[in-house]
Amino acid sequence: MNLYSLLVVFEIFFLNNFFASGYNELVSVQQGIVRGRLITTSTNKTFRAFQGIPYAEPPLGSLRFQAPIPPKSWENTLNATEDPNVCYAIDSDSPKESEDCLYLNIYTPILDNDNGTKVPVLLWIYGGGFSHGTSLYSNFGPDFLIEKDIVIVTINYRLGPFGFLSTADTIIPGNAGLKDQAAAIKYTFDNIESFGGDPTKITIAGQSAGAASVGYQLLNQQNQGLFRAAILESGSPLNIWSFLDSNLSRSYAFDLAAKINGSQDFANNSYQLLNYLQKIDAKIIDEAATRIIIRPLPVIEVEHEGAILTNRQYTLLKDGDFIRVPTIIGTNSEEEIHQAANLTNLKNTLEKYEKTPEKFIPSDFIVKQEANISLVADSIKNCYLLNVADDEKMGHIVKFLSHSTFTTAVIKHTYLMSQYSDVYFYMFSYDGIMGNVNVTIKGADGVDHAEDPKYLFMKSDSSYSNEDLSKFPAEDVLTHYRLIELWTNFVKYLNPTPEPVDLLQNITWPMFSPNEPNYLDIDKNLIIRQKPKSPYYESWVRFYDEWAENPLTTF
Template identity: 55%
Template sequence: MCVIFLICSFLISQKVFAADLLVDLPYGQIEGRVLTSPANVDFRAFQGIPYAAAPVGNLRFQPPEPPEKWNGTRKTVKDGNICYSIKRDSDDENEDCLFVNVFTPVLTNTDDTKLAVMVWIYGGAYRTGSSKYSNFGPDYLIEKDVVVVTLNYRLGPFGFLATEDGLISGNAGLKDQAAAIQWVHDHIELFGGDPEKVTIFGQSAGGSSVGYQLLYKKNEGLFRGAILQSGSPLSLFSYMGDISARAYAFDLAKQIDATLDFQNDTRLLLDFLLSVKGKQIDIASTLTTVTSRPLPVIEVPNDRAIITKESYELLEAGEFLKVPIIVGTTSEEDIVAATDLDQMEESRAACEKDHTKLIPKDFKLKDGVNKSDVGTTIYNLYFDGVSDENKLGYYFQYKSHDEYTRPMIKHADLASQYTDVYFYIFSHDGPMGNFNITVPGAEYVGHSEDTKYIWKVTSSDYENGDLSMFPEGDVLAHKRIIELWTNFAKYLNPTPEPSELLQNIRWPKVSSDNYQYLDIGDNLSVQKDPKGKYYKAWTKYYDDWAKRPFTTY
């Protein structure tokens, strides 16, 4: 009798388990698979789910449309195609790439609990990247009982071509992200997720994409929290700036067929670009001379526009979705450029000869301001009294502040006037970060090192699925950031109650008159005024010498 009971119980549990792998979407049924995390926790994986129609034919460059329906059961057990990336050639690149992956703990039919949801937007300078499981394995997050969604969005010219007249409005990649966020809100309950507890997060271009989604008013109610890691709409790499998007579009077409004369007619241009193969556009994107990549632009106002005004001005005016956010950087973002020290030294030496090279490209001088004086003031801020041995390290500090740190601190500062903001600096330096070059005068933790402490990564030269291969301090930093991020997704507070793992720290909110932040180092510590000397100086420079309106900062 006991044997029969055990066999029946096993068969019933297997039936429930199998049913958990089938999900009925409005577009058709999908079937996922079961994966197991490093801590031996089983979870469900549904990979390569279409969230939009394939953006091909007349849909190329246009905002995404709803996915087409399918018959039967679609196997969603492996990554879908990745989007075309500039200067990357892969067999799985394809224009048909608008897929989401959903990962969720195994739930029983009797479990009515709806879990918090974390939606990841990858970085890659808006020109490369994908949501492949090998890059962003959600295992460690899943172990904390959250649902994780990763998504693809169009990159390079497919995602960010614009003609500046509204014919190709631009920002198709950001619109893909918004469509995926809408898809999550509409369907995540079918996977055990709570549509009222969605947090979006991303790093680098993914972080700035999160910031753009916060500026998009049609996202109201679709998510309740956001995490911006090392990227903001205020970042220089997040906006086309003075580069002409229209000129880039014609340049791209000329790289495909230099004999054609478009007569500056964007209709002729679009007709041509719709007539060629995606691979031709992909190759042409590696040859353009106007710029090596298109980026987000301010659009001609239209019903589906994501960006219609300068990002800084929107943030300052409170014209964004006022949900709680985490914002932060690594301690020395640009130290990753130390792989080419000769080039960096050459760049530093050029700035020493001509101090005006240190003026940010988005820094438009007010009338009557002396450019040479501004350049010298910036030079003295970083190099006055610095030994020759440390000058290159201080140049790395300048580059880190210019490209990453300054806009992140400012974004948090502006947003804190209207909503709850938690700022951090990730300063723990360990082998899990997978970067070990140091330069005298610079800090240690570079761009994207923090992501290695969040995601399970598997590649030919790096793998972090076996935590026993890393020092105890590395594993502790990993567990802490996982705890902080998933706490925020669950409670909108990264430290909702005292925790021994988190050293009983209470992470304070940012306020302009008391700018506190969490240093995530070998230990957790609350500190004041991130990059204080430099940030205060740059604030004064922008106030005194830069012409409004600001887009980046």
């Protein structure tokens, strides 16, 4: 053993014996030794932060667009005391953008009575439409959640063309970003015990595209045994925006290359395309992606070793062919209320829909040949606008956009999944300042997309901060504590309300089932209700049953 190795061993031995084990800032993982740092929350609770731990090799050169491979070992102590690079994101100008971005952050509590007990783990996958997003501490600070004595893991994964380019064959099979997530889940399972986490008690969670990602990881049987629960906030693999048809994905791949060099002829050859794109500077690819309307998304892959999705996600859920673990899933009360921030645009949208009812038919709703398209369009239009007062019509268009873009798919996911697993459904209806969206309109509900994470994570970037809870109304802070209690109870006990407590108004959150579609309405009060978004959801089920071409992929 050389002198450096002896010094490292001594340092670990010294810290292990000088401090309680929870205070250790040096941790040994499979690849080497990691050095973290201590952070103190606004309530003076100290926790350990390990930021920028590589869970895969940098996906550079021949690894671009391909599945991740395990990270190499390192000799020197890895300094994990600040945010790592972020992945290239479409329409982003972050100076931290890099292809070398496959890192995760681990935040661990320091227990008051540390007897070596391993604690449950929450692994968070950020949203952003699969085209943007980061795991930066300023976006997803664990400070609030970690006070409930759980380990928090936040991960990066490749986005845009780097994460989701596909030629619909085995050359660039696609879903590299989802495979990154799976690699991060596996890395967490293999190493989290060194950080005080219990590998048998991992819950994967996410919001929007992060929630859809969680849904895709549930469909990936290679994850079997790596986590025991899931939380999906406002997203599902059944959402129209979470999936791209293979033909479109292949067209996108060649269109991207054409945007870089329009004179290059690839003869529709995937090998030539890959060879060309792997030699282009990443910034050039990133810039070209901003000039294409279509965004690369998860795809159904051709059968090959390493594929994680080879069948329709609707079929997999319907048949119970997924990892059956207890799940929390839900949506916000009006996911598209931000559309009402510009009333002129919203009025124009309403007029377009009224003038052309076919717009009411979602692009993934393939009408049967024998069906009358005008009848289908008018039926959906009437569901939202028939006998509605003029001053509420714009609100009802918002409602239609919320349902067709987000809510209906999430509810359908719940109905399908709850036939095989324990599922808790929620509707987040509390419209507070902490959500940071101040838009209302008559005829619509009030809570916009992406308001809920602001009640869970500490956010402290230049545009918004919730670090100081004293600046928010008491009802906001109460909702903040309630949401954290529900979510961390679930992470710990697989039950969001394991026993009656005053904070949660002594409610018991019942499970959802197709026969008893119970859900928790999270508003100023916590109320158990049935049939989320009724009667609209039931109408959509009827429309799909009567007029949509089968088999379905999304909903």
